[in-house]
Amino acid sequence: MGCRKRALLFGLAFIFLGIDHVNGDLSYSIPEEMKRGSVIGNIAKDLGLDLGRLSIRKARIDTEDNSAKYCGINLNTGDLIVQERIDREGLCAKKAACVLKQELVLENPLELHRISIRVQDINDNSPQFKEESLQFEIQESAIKGAQFMLDEAHDGDIGENAVQDYSLQQNDHFQLNVKIKGAGRKYGELILKKELDREDKKELMLLLTAFDGGSPQRSGTVVIHITVLDANDNVPVFSQAVYKASLPENSPLDTLVIKVCATDADDGIHGEITYGLDHVSDEKQVFSLNSKTGEVKVSETIDYEKESSYEMQISAKDGLGLASYTTVLIEISDMNDNAPVIFMKSFTNPIPENVSPGTEVGIVNVQDRDSAANRQVRCSIQQNVPFKLVSSIKNYYSLVTTGQLDRELESDYNITITATDEGSPPLSSSKTVQLSVADINDNPPVFEEQSYSAYVTENNKAGSTLCSVTARDPDWRQNGTVIYSLLPGDVNGAPVSSYLSVNGDTGVVHAVRSFDYEQFRSFKVHVMARDNGSPPLSSNVTVSVFVSDVNDNSPQILYPNPEGNSFMTELVPKAAHGGSLVSKVIAVDADSGQNAWLSYHIVKSTDPGLFTIGLHSGEIRTQRDISESDSMKQNLIVSVKDNGQPSLSATCSMYLLISDNLAEVPELKDISYDEKNSKLTSYLIIALVSVSTFFVTFIIIILGVRFCRRRKPRLLFDGAVAIPSAYLPPNYADVDGTGILRSTYNYDAYLTTGSRTSDFKFVSSYNDNTLPADQTLRKSPSDFAEVFGDCDDSPQFHRFEPLWDPAER
Numbered sequence: 001m002g003c004r005k006r007a008l009l010f011g012l013a014f015i016f017l018g019i020d021h022v023n024g025d026l027s028y029s030i031p032e033e034m035k036r037g038s039v040i041g042n043i044a045k046d047l048g049l050d051l052g053r054l055s056i057r058k059a060r061i062d063t064e065d066n067s068a069k070y071c072g073i074n075l076n077t078g079d080l081i082v083q084e085r086i087d088r089e090g091l092c093a094k095k096a097a098c099v100l101k102q103e104l105v106l107e108n109p110l111e112l113h114r115i116s117i118r119v120q121d122i123n124d125n126s127p128q129f130k131e132e133s134l135q136f137e138i139q140e141s142a143i144k145g146a147q148f149m150l151d152e153a154h155d156g157d158i159g160e161n162a163v164q165d166y167s168l169q170q171n172d173h174f175q176l177n178v179k180i181k182g183a184g185r186k187y188g189e190l191i192l193k194k195e196l197d198r199e200d201k202k203e204l205m206l207l208l209t210a211f212d213g214g215s216p217q218r219s220g221t222v223v224i225h226i227t228v229l230d231a232n233d234n235v236p237v238f239s240q241a242v243y244k245a246s247l248p249e250n251s252p253l254d255t256l257v258i259k260v261c262a263t264d265a266d267d268g269i270h271g272e273i274t275y276g277l278d279h280v281s282d283e284k285q286v287f288s289l290n291s292k293t294g295e296v297k298v299s300e301t302i303d304y305e306k307e308s309s310y311e312m313q314i315s316a317k318d319g320l321g322l323a324s325y326t327t328v329l330i331e332i333s334d335m336n337d338n339a340p341v342i343f344m345k346s347f348t349n350p351i352p353e354n355v356s357p358g359t360e361v362g363i364v365n366v367q368d369r370d371s372a373a374n375r376q377v378r379c380s381i382q383q384n385v386p387f388k389l390v391s392s393i394k395n396y397y398s399l400v401t402t403g404q405l406d407r408e409l410e411s412d413y414n415i416t417i418t419a420t421d422e423g424s425p426p427l428s429s430s431k432t433v434q435l436s437v438a439d440i441n442d443n444p445p446v447f448e449e450q451s452y453s454a455y456v457t458e459n460n461k462a463g464s465t466l467c468s469v470t471a472r473d474p475d476w477r478q479n480g481t482v483i484y485s486l487l488p489g490d491v492n493g494a495p496v497s498s499y500l501s502v503n504g505d506t507g508v509v510h511a512v513r514s515f516d517y518e519q520f521r522s523f524k525v526h527v528m529a530r531d532n533g534s535p536p537l538s539s540n541v542t543v544s545v546f547v548s549d550v551n552d553n554s555p556q557i558l559y560p561n562p563e564g565n566s567f568m569t570e571l572v573p574k575a576a577h578g579g580s581l582v583s584k585v586i587a588v589d590a591d592s593g594q595n596a597w598l599s600y601h602i603v604k605s606t607d608p609g610l611f612t613i614g615l616h617s618g619e620i621r622t623q624r625d626i627s628e629s630d631s632m633k634q635n636l637i638v639s640v641k642d643n644g645q646p647s648l649s650a651t652c653s654m655y656l657l658i659s660d661n662l663a664e665v666p667e668l669k670d671i672s673y674d675e676k677n678s679k680l681t682s683y684l685i686i687a688l689v690s691v692s693t694f695f696v697t698f699i700i701i702i703l704g705v706r707f708c709r710r711r712k713p714r715l716l717f718d719g720a721v722a723i724p725s726a727y728l729p730p731n732y733a734d735v736d737g738t739g740i741l742r743s744t745y746n747y748d749a750y751l752t753t754g755s756r757t758s759d760f761k762f763v764s765s766y767n768d769n770t771l772p773a774d775q776t777l778r779k780s781p782s783d784f785a786e787v788f789g790d791c792d793d794s795p796q797f798h799r800f801e802p803l804w805d806p807a808e809r
């Protein structure tokens with residue numbers, strides 16, 4: 001029936017579908033939404049009313065309840081027409097039968113006819129969803145087959161025109177299941193056919209379409225917005241399974257070493273990662289981990305020498321405790337932070353100075369805690385010491401001497417050993433060892449001077465200090481302690497010790513006795529200096545002692561006899577002119593130098609004007625010609641003084657007889673001032689005469705020889721007076737005619753007896769009882785004869801020069 005009616009409605013919109021006469025009631029059926037003015041049906045005809053009378057009878061349409069007038073009547077045609085829009089949905093909503101009740105009122109006579117207008121539905125509404133979109137939040141963990149009810153769509157139309165079906169946009173995860181509620185209303189259900197993955201797709205948009213059954217069909221759509229909710233279905237994942245980092249040691253605290261990074265695909269708390277260190281033990285942690293950022297930082301001093309690498313387990317956990325792990329390997333690289341350390345493994349101190357070069361003194365060991373090149377160490381010592389380092393085994397060195405040591409030059413060495421590694425920059429350290437050189441008695445005492453001379457005036461006191469010798473020994477303590485002693489020997493046949501002594505500690509040389517210059521003028525001794533080492537070393541030095549003269553000897557008058565009671569009478573020829581030499585006083589002085597420089601004075605004379613005496617020659621000359629009136633006997637008293645301080649003197653008397661003939665001397669007795677009638681007188685006269693005779697004879701012989709050589713005639717008395725050698729005392733100082741003194745220690749001893757005019761000089765001849773000037777200490781007096789030849793041996797002494805050599809003349 002429905003189908004047929006619908007066909008009719010479509011085809012014949014203005015045709016009455018059926019007229020029901022129910023007790024004069026009219027019934028019509030119309031589709032809704034007809035245009036105004038559309039004819040519903042012809043009432044007049046259906047009721048059999050007279051058309052012409054309709055207006056007269058005031059035909060009109062009323063409603064029971066004066067509600068809206070949907071219909072009107074065309075009084076001319078009698079047609080019931082649509083006056084207001086008729087919307088079935090507005091009038092009847094979901095009621096299946098929608099009848100509009102109208103009444104036709106006719107007056108004169110009053111007539112009421114009920115008109116029922118059945119309003120037929122047309123598909124004029126589309127299915128509609130209540131909301132613009134459907135929001136769903138679905139856990140990604142939802143299992144397959146899970147159902148999610150969808151809001152149904154609404155359609156104002158009814159019946160076939162209402163919602164008949166749904167369709168869902170094609171997608172991977174869901175399918176649609178359309179279900180019917182009790183009232184026959186249809187709704188959809190989403191069924192999960194494939195699990196969701198939030199990490200893959202966080203949300204889905206699906207279009208749901210609802211269809212009605214009208215013709216033409218109408219549809220409405222809605223968007224299903226599905227938000228996939230996270231489930232903690234992902235573990236954190238580290239970006240690397242193993243993290244490797246390299247870090248130099250001694251990196252400052254808080255240095256960033258490495259940053260580990262884990263990601264968790266989950267969302268929110270499920271993806272919140274917390275890093276943690278897996279402590280195996282509760283040892284101090286060298287590194288710290290930032291639990292949020294994953295940064296690994298230095299938290300303790302890092303020492304390569306303690307630990308060269310670290311391995312750590314780091315975990316990453318998400319909010320619900322899913323965890324994964326990674327390993328962090330940190331290699332520590334070495335820095336040159338350890339200086340080499342020097343150890344003296346053995347050390348010989350002190351070492352004796354006589355060790356041979358190359359002797360090992362000590363063993364040095366160097367160590368460096370660093371590694372590789374930082375550990376390579378070179379070792380050296382300073383340049384200016386006689387030692388060197390010899391590399392023996394690895395890192396061991398021998399300290400050996402390179403030269404001869406000498407404690408006296410350098411007794412202590414500070415040896416600085418420097419070790420430098422090959423790091424960059426290199427580190428070095430040094431160690432100073434003090435080495436002492438022990439003494440060996442290798443230096444003999446050495447005298448400060450090559451020889452010593454001591455000058456002492458004769459007649460010194462026994463025990464007086466002569467000189468002092470000093471020897472030095474640079475050795476140590478007793479090896480350098482000097483003891484002085486006299487070397488045994490003899491002086492003039494007597495042991496040295498009877499002359500001198502030396503203080504063993506101070507080296508002061510003392511005289512043991514008084515010396516006599518006239519006995520010996522010098523001698524030599526040897527003083528030895530010996531150290532106290534074992535064995536001792538010694539050396540010796542010559543000490544020359546020079547005795548100097550003191551004026552302790554008076555002049556000694558040899559001629560004339562100083563006794564004065566002998567008859568030493570000189571003959572003076574009466575014809576002698578002024579200036580004639582008549583005699584000579586001969587004197588000697590055992591002293592030397594000034595002490596032996598003699599001067600002659602006439603202190604008293606018979607005739608003061610007649611004779612003079614040469615101040616230094618002692619020659620007595622006439623001052624004027626002898627006259628007849630002069631007394632025949634002349635008497636002179638001559639004083640001889642030396643030049644010492646104070647000077648010493650001697651006097652003698654000289655008897656002169658002015659006569660040409662010895663026979664004219666009648667009263668020799670009378671000549672002497674204090675003549676004594678001695679029995680010896682006659683002997684003396686005889687002696688005098690014989691001596692005079694001998695003397696004159698001797699002079700004549702000498703003069704003769706001299707005269708023959710020079711072929712030059714000489715006056716008898718114009719010569720020198722010769723003195724027999726027997727008169728000569730030893731050791732005359734040299735006073736030559738000019739009176740000029742030579743050095744005090746000039747041993748050119750010769751004797752002159754006269755003035756520069758003298759032709760003769762006497763060389764003294766020595767007998768065994770006299771000590772010659774150049775006698776050395778080593779020689780006994782009996783050896784003395786050789787001295788003249790040997791005197792060169794003794795440089796202390798001047799050469800003995802005989803001034804007169806008979807062979808030369």
Ligand SMILES: *[C@@H]1O[C@H](CO)[C@@H](O)[C@H](O)[C@H]1NC(C)=O
Pocket residue numbers: 412413414434
């Ligand atoms: C060695 O060193 C010590 C102490 O530093 C010092 O007293 C001494 O004079 C030094 N010796 C030498 C020979 O340099």
Ligand SMILES: *[C@@H]1O[C@H](CO)[C@@H](O)[C@H](O)[C@H]1NC(C)=O
Pocket residue numbers: 438439440441442476477478479533534535
């Ligand atoms: C002296 O030298 C000897 C070796 O000649 C040595 O044995 C000794 O120790 C030295 N004495 C001192 C005090 O140095």
Ligand SMILES: *[C@@H]1O[C@H](CO)[C@@H](O)[C@H](O)[C@H]1NC(C)=O
Pocket residue numbers: 487528539540541
């Ligand atoms: C004294 O020294 C000399 C060299 O200076 C030496 O030849 C001599 O033997 C030494 N004499 C003694 C007794 O030591």
